[in-house]
Amino acid sequence: MAVTLKINHQDRTVESPAGTSLLTVLRDELGLTGARFGCGQGRCGACVVLVDGQPVPACTLTCEEASGRSIVTIEGLATGDTLHPVQRAFLDEGAVQCGYCTSGMILAGVALLERVPSPSDAEIRSALAPHLCRCGIYLRAIRAVRSASR
């Protein structure tokens, strides 16, 4: 079936079987691989994208459910060559090791700061908590979101 998705402020029409996950559409149909496959169970945060501004694991949403809503992926965050302040902060804090959790973490930080421009340490931690990282960059990610906040 044909589904039209609004992704990174552009309408994209894809031909996918009903029930296909948004993650599969992003990665296999649209080549937007910045959302990573981690568990397919919505429990690791690696595939998180923003859906109407909220961080949502793309593996938990079908493309029909995603249709008509505004979806932002990591690829749509920078403006040209200018990084989003949260992306910039992750670089400046060196909050990266293997990079597998990075897309989701950054988008979670972006969503938090949209909602709460000056979050507390506890708010930052709980916003990032759904994002598992085996390399252990948690403290740096927390610092990065804090430094990007107002």
Added chain:
Amino acid sequence: MSRIEERLRFEPDGTVTALSGKVEYGQGLRAAYPRIVAEELGIAPERVHVVLGDTDQVPWDMGTFGSLSVEMDGKELRGAAAFARELLVARAAQRLGCAPSELEVENGIVRRRGDGRGVSFTELVAATPLAGVIPEEVRLASPTPTCPDSPAGPDGPDMVTGRVEFAGDVRLPGMLHGAVLHPAIHGARLQSINRAAAMALPGVVAVVEDGSITGVVAEREDQALAALAALNPVWARAPVESPAATDIVLRSDPGTEAALSAAPAPRRLRAAYFTPHVAGAPIGPSVGVADVRADRALLYGSTQVPFRLREQVASITGLPADRVHFDPRAMSGGFGRHNASDATIEAARLSHAVGRPVRVQWGRGDELRAGPNRPEMTAELEAALDAGGRITGWREEIRTNPYTYDVGGDGAGAGRPPLATGSREAAGPWGSPTQMMAMMAGRNAIPPYDVRRAEITLHITPGRVRTGALRSLGASPNTFAIESFMDELARAAGQDPIAFRLAQITDPRLRRVLEAVRERSGWTATPRRKGLGVACVVYRQTCVAEVVEVSVARSGQVSVERVWCAVDPGHVVHPSGARNQVEGAIQMAASWTLLEELPHRGDEVTGSTWQDYPIATCTDAPQVIDVVFTGDDTMPSLGLGEPPAVPMAPAIANAIFDACGARVRALPIRPDAVLRALAESSELPEPGGKAPLRPGSSS
């Protein structure tokens, strides 16, 4: 014997390409290697690019593990760059008609002091590229200069924008998707499948049974997964062979028994410790893409051992190894898990069977059921103290499983062939399989203290579940036992745990890290409301000491609040990257200490999601991780990725004892374990008794 042209290429645009068989999965090699080359060549690190792990371009490498990348391959690159500099200066001397001693190197130009006449590296290599064997003794820049620090590596911008391509992102023309059956029971054999049911489903191209794996290939990934489920496999436990144990005596000093029995009961302690199976649990599960043709094979995938993978796929396909190309992409943090290239080998088998490119993506359930786990460990320790609180005798028995993957073959169900006899790796860099097992399971089994007389024995039996390496091999389990026991001995001797350790240490570098964390943590400042614990290790040659501050809630819930870490890894190549590794190791080890245990009943894994295997999240992260490097730049660079993980478990356990008097001798330290230990602490048996020990007990 390495040749310079295998290691460095001077490009026409003035950049330098450095070649290494190591792979990057977050350790920061893409940042560290250019800096090493730049330090010796006297150029900016931005002018050095690295090619890592591409089997068509880089020299053979045994694999990326053991915190050896900077220590060993970094040393090779440093030697290559220093030798290149010598050759370039010699060429410039000839060109400028002066003595090499009159020349200096600055920013890619060899210049004559005084008149300033110079010639660039590019000009010097334009006609004849540098070539030749890198001599054993090459003069290095001394003291080693350090390039200006930078927080992220050169791959940072691609990571924060999502542009970085992971192996799982590769899509080849005509590519199919494969999926392979993995039993929850370790080593189980397939009795039957419903082949027809799978073949009848849409998009299914083939059901493949090649003797090693049973899987399906379909047009789409969801179709492959549906077909796999339709196979409806029936498994049977394979006949259990009586596990062959390998006993290895690491130390056996005469008079140990006499020293132990001479000590009066209060100064003779025994205790037993246990660490469970810990899953590799990479955030990105094993993945591979393979395009196997009649005359060549191309591979992408998560692997820490590109050249071993190449040999394995050559043996599966019958292709010569030099017709198998592994082309690396970014990879999820591995920490030993990707020493087994599971999904890539499966992809190669499926591609070989169907003659088209195939991608295999393991799911979370596959990882937990069939991925490798850190071996279990049980340690029984016994020691005697003299009247002054010095250790006079030490007995240690460790029971654990192998940390190796392919040596001797195994039955993990992932279809890994044994290594070809006579292969470079089968010969092994470290000798016989027994020596290798002693090196891996026995890592840090010998305490770094002057214990006078010791008997230390390893008993290695196959694991009930699949086992393999995880960040530091046996060092973390062994050090949990030894450093927890050292704390118990210090208490028995009535001494401060740091002073007790310092009194039995001769290594000045180890003393220095302990003194550093004592000072930075405010160790001696009293009173303390929370618990502080200490532990240390000499991991290969890297010295680490850690002090951990914990709070223990009434529920038994432990929070790691602050961590102080002092490390001596010799010359630090990239300070920010090095700190990142130390912090990450601490965070990961805190996770396995407090939370992680593979859910299994005997040989059957009983979980398949992150709910069944929780790891630490941002809410568990400490408030502060304070890192100080105490090494100096006259020493070579040593390993750093694994060592700081090692002291965490005992430092946490010791801090819990300091906080509330609960001595927890088994991991993970969940709230119920703390409450149990607390209850036991009020009813301690007589010291020196001879009752049989079980993990978590003492006498």
